[in-house]
Amino acid sequence: MATKLEPDLKATTEPKLSKDEVLRYSRxxxxxxxxxxxxxxxxxxxxxxxxxxxxxxxxxLYLAAAGVGRLGxxxxxxxxxxxxxxQVTFGTSDVxxxxxxAAKERLANLNxxxxxxxxEAKLTSENALDIxxxxxxxxxxxxxxxxxxLVNDACILLGKPNVYGSIFRFEGQASVFGVxxxxxxxxxxxxxxxxxxxxxxxxxxxxxxxxxxxxxxQALETIKLIIGRGESLAGRLLLFDALALRFRxxxxxxxxxxxxxxxxxxxxxxIDYNEFCGIRGGEAAAPAVTVPEIEPRELKARLDRGDxxxxxxxxxxxxxxxxxxxxxxIPLGDIPKRAHELDSSxxxxxxxxxxxxxxxxADFLRKAGFRKIWNLKGGILAWSDQVDxxxxxY
Amino acid sequence: xxxxILIPTPLRPYAEKNESVQFDVRTVGExxxxxxxxxxxxxxxxxxxxxxxxxFVNVYVNDEDIRFLQKEKTPLREGDIVSIIPSIAGGxx
Ligand SMILES: [Zn+2]
Numbered sequence: 001m002a003t004k005l006e007p008d009l010k011a012t013t014e015p016k017l018s019k020d021e022v023l024r025y026s027r028x029x030x031x032x033x034x035x036x037x038x039x040x041x042x043x044x045x046x047x048x049x050x051x052x053x054x055x056x057x058x059x060x061l062y063l064a065a066a067g068v069g070r071l072g073x074x075x076x077x078x079x080x081x082x083x084x085x086x087q088v089t090f091g092t093s094d095v096x097x098x099x100x101x102a103a104k105e106r107l108a109n110l111n112x113x114x115x116x117x118x119x120e121a122k123l124t125s126e127n128a129l130d131i132x133x134x135x136x137x138x139x140x141x142x143x144x145x146x147x148x149x150l151v152n153d154a155c156i157l158l159g160k161p162n163v164y165g166s167i168f169r170f171e172g173q174a175s176v177f178g179v180x181x182x183x184x185x186x187x188x189x190x191x192x193x194x195x196x197x198x199x200x201x202x203x204x205x206x207x208x209x210x211x212x213x214x215x216x217x218q219a220l221e222t223i224k225l226i227i228g229r230g231e232s233l234a235g236r237l238l239l240f241d242a243l244a245l246r247f248r249x250x251x252x253x254x255x256x257x258x259x260x261x262x263x264x265x266x267x268x269x270x271i272d273y274n275e276f277c278g279i280r281g282g283e284a285a286a287p288a289v290t291v292p293e294i295e296p297r298e299l300k301a302r303l304d305r306g307d308x309x310x311x312x313x314x315x316x317x318x319x320x321x322x323x324x325x326x327x328x329x330i331p332l333g334d335i336p337k338r339a340h341e342l343d344s345s346x347x348x349x350x351x352x353x354x355x356x357x358x359x360x361x362a363d364f365l366r367k368a369g370f371r372k373i374w375n376l377k378g379g380i381l382a383w384s385d386q387v388d389x390x391x392x393x394y
Numbered sequence: 395x396x397x398x399i400l401i402p403t404p405l406r407p408y409a410e411k412n413e414s415v416q417f418d419v420r421t422v423g424e425x426x427x428x429x430x431x432x433x434x435x436x437x438x439x440x441x442x443x444x445x446x447x448x449x450f451v452n453v454y455v456n457d458e459d460i461r462f463l464q465k466e467k468t469p470l471r472e473g474d475i476v477s478i479i480p481s482i483a484g485g486x487x
Contacts, residue, residue, distance in 0.1 A: 145483045168482035171403045189481040191449040206484060250457050250479065333407060
């Protein structure tokens with residue numbers, strides 16, 4: 001009978017584990033929740049990681065170690081010193097290298113049994129569908145809203161699950177979007193925040209372990225999807241507060257009015273995600289205000305000449321501990337209620353780390369009647385580059 | 395009804411760094427009114443110019459999204475926890 005032949009036929013066409021692989025994955029093989037079936041599913045699985053940074057580090061390491069047969073990596077960045085605090089795929093000797101090259105070398109060394117595909121590119125509306133199409137599961141480890149909406153929409157259009165993780169300072173979120181009948185990222189957040197409301201670098205930063213935890217949760221959910229075990233995070237939003245060490249869970253539902261996965265879909269192809277997120281010309285953040293600027297070298301020359309300049313530092317107190325130009329400190333958020341401390345008859349040079357917050361402060365003060373006010377162009381970063389290299393950059 | 399409102403990290407700078415506040419209110423709308431009344435700066439982060447809750451901010455009562463309950467009219471019971479959950483984008487960073 002034909003049906004009796006099937007098992008034999010399958011045995012010859014289905015992949016098997018080599019003796020080396022059996023040893024490598026033995027701790028999976030001896031637990032029934034994974035076992036040989038699960039491990040073979042992992043070997044046949046094709047997973048695409050978008051971003052090889054903070055979340056991408058544990059994702060790449062754990063999925064490679066677990067034996068996901070084909071792992072795609074998308075990134076276009078270069079390793080820098082500030083990455084090493086949390087992007088544990090990379091070592092100090094990788095600084096300056098392409099993240100993809102460094103990650104591929106590390107993961108290939110961790111598990112030479114798997115296939116690693118690299119895409120040295122920024123994911124765009126033009127290339128996303130082609131890059132995502134060969135994979136079963138997409139894992140979103142990006143760091144910006146346009147790419148998150150792009151990944152979400154591309155996953156919905158292609159019918160692929162999207163394992164989501166996101167971090168901010170010491171808080172993280174994770175979920176699984178795009179499974180049949182389940183919600184998508186747009187069901188949760190129909191629109192991104194306007195660029196002006198995104199927290200500035202003053203409130204930025206991230207605890208180094210946090211992406212390790214959230215990325216590991218994404219890796220776990222990816223493996224569960226592959227082996228078809230356990231309770232998926234789909235339909236739930238996991239919230240993690242690292243300082244309080246508290247996990248919370250919210251219910252997620254597919255929104256029938258969702259433009260991409262709802263009942264009356266209006267998004268049936270990829271759109272311009274920079275425009276959607278209110279970002280013009282592909283700039284990460286359009287300068288919100290224009291104020292008169294002073295170059296670091298000019299400021300140095302004027303200070304050396306003994307000109308009477310009042311230096312106003314609008315960073316946060318904890319940043320002054322890193323380095324300072326010995327200015328008078330009023331954090332940006334306190335400027336409105338403390339402007340009376342400033343003498344509008346004097347020339348004032350406002351600075352921050354990069355020149356962005358100080359531009360906002362200068363703009364506010366000009367509107368408040370201060371006439372002799374300049375923004376230090378490029379902030380402390382430019383001062384360190386152009387005037388005093390002994391000032392540390394951060 | 396005494397309820398607790400949890401303020402997420404990205405919005406704490408606009409709420410005098412408070413992690414949570416406690417209010418005596420009957421609905422989600424009342425709770426949000428008191429919250430933005432106490433912290434004026436929070437208002438522009440939670441509400442668009444047309445007075446509607448911004449779509450990158452979700453409000454939950456316990457573990458339920460108010461969009462799937464009665465939105466701002468959702469009634470509150472003693473001990474309920476109202477969470478404000480904004481979208482965050484970080485990952486690579
Ligand atoms: Zn949706």
